[in-house]
Amino acid sequence: MAFAPGLLAGRRALVTGGGTGLGRSIGRRFLELGASLAICGRRGAVLDAAVDAFRADVPGAVVTTHPCDIRDAVAVEAMLDDVWRDGPADILVNNAAANFLAQTHRLSARAVDAVLGTTLHGAAYCTVGCGRRWIEAGQPGVVLSILTLSALQGGAFTAPSAMAKAGLLAMTQSLAVEWGPHGIRLVAIAPGTFPTEAAVARLRPGGVEHAGVPLRRAGKHEELTDLAAFLVSDHAGYVTGECVVADGGRRLLGGARAGAQEMLDWTDADWAAQRARTPAR
């Protein structure tokens, strides 16, 4: 363990999308470091399964679950009230997101809304709701948003996600200034490839490859979760408005998302096959 075991003792974190993938790994790490946790996502059963796993891995883990579709602003306010009933959270991790590969000119309005509604609007509702509660209570807080490399360099065939994540970067930079006097920090991580069931199924039709990554491998979840723990901890207390890239050097090698070059030549049949392969949720 790289950090003191009590690094996050006394802290309470709300992790959106905390029932699966990277959100679940981040939550588990925060629990190991002494935080208590609130997790939200649309599927209650997925959240419950995560809690069982947390409790098996981290004896004494304090975790609450809050099923919520963050695209619904009213539901987000109710979810935050529910979280706050057990005491205020002081860390928000904007991790929930929606993304899939598609030709942008063929997207329906509902498809665009599904991605922007979750990744941008949902994160904005959560951030504003937490920020308002912190400012009204005169307490400090930290917002960590999980971006993608496409926030920095665009994302062919995932344009709505790139647009949403770029918006979250603008939110991080804007509110770092506006909320600084209240002792609220906003930070972000732009991860390269950290394999999760959802990301590989939706975004890596050819499997995970490392040709465009100088470090020649995918990221390990602990490499992301330790960075997240550091950024929300008091050790990063003077860091705000910044985005840390954790991508094994992919961006500096000029790397578009793996596979995008090949997708420029995909046929309609290739795109139909990709749509058929993509899980519904």
Ligand SMILES: CCCCC/C=C/C(=O)SCCNC(=O)CCNC(=O)[C@H](O)C(C)(C)COP(=O)(O)OP(=O)(O)OC[C@H]1O[C@@H](n2cnc3c(N)ncnc32)[C@H](O)[C@@H]1OP(=O)(O)O
């Ligand atoms: C390993 C490398 C990683 C690289 C970077 C990773 C980035 C990530 O963000 S990974 C996170 C991925 N995780 C998720 O996306 C989980 C959440 N996603 C979902 O729940 C669905 O994918 C969703 C976004 C489609 C939302 O589901 P739901 O609310 O149930 O919406 P619908 O199924 O009703 O669909 C709404 C609308 O979108 C159209 N659509 C759905 N899938 C596709 C697709 N693959 N291609 C094109 N269009 C799609 C769907 O047809 C609906 O539109 P209408 O037909 O006009 O009603």
Ligand SMILES: NC(=O)C1=CN([C@@H]2O[C@H](COP(=O)(O)OP(=O)(O)OC[C@H]3O[C@@H](n4cnc5c(N)ncnc54)[C@H](OP(=O)(O)O)[C@@H]3O)[C@@H](O)[C@H]2O)C=CC1
């Ligand atoms: N894995 C990777 O390599 C990379 C991931 N990222 C980012 O990391 C984050 C996690 O991705 P990953 O773990 O791979 O993917 P997952 O699909 O496992 O995580 C997404 C989570 O968000 C939840 N979610 C989705 N839509 C909503 C909604 N409308 N309301 C509430 N919760 C919702 C999902 O739960 P449910 O379906 O139950 O709602 C799920 O738990 C995302 O922000 C992603 O963009 C960035 C770069 C690379």
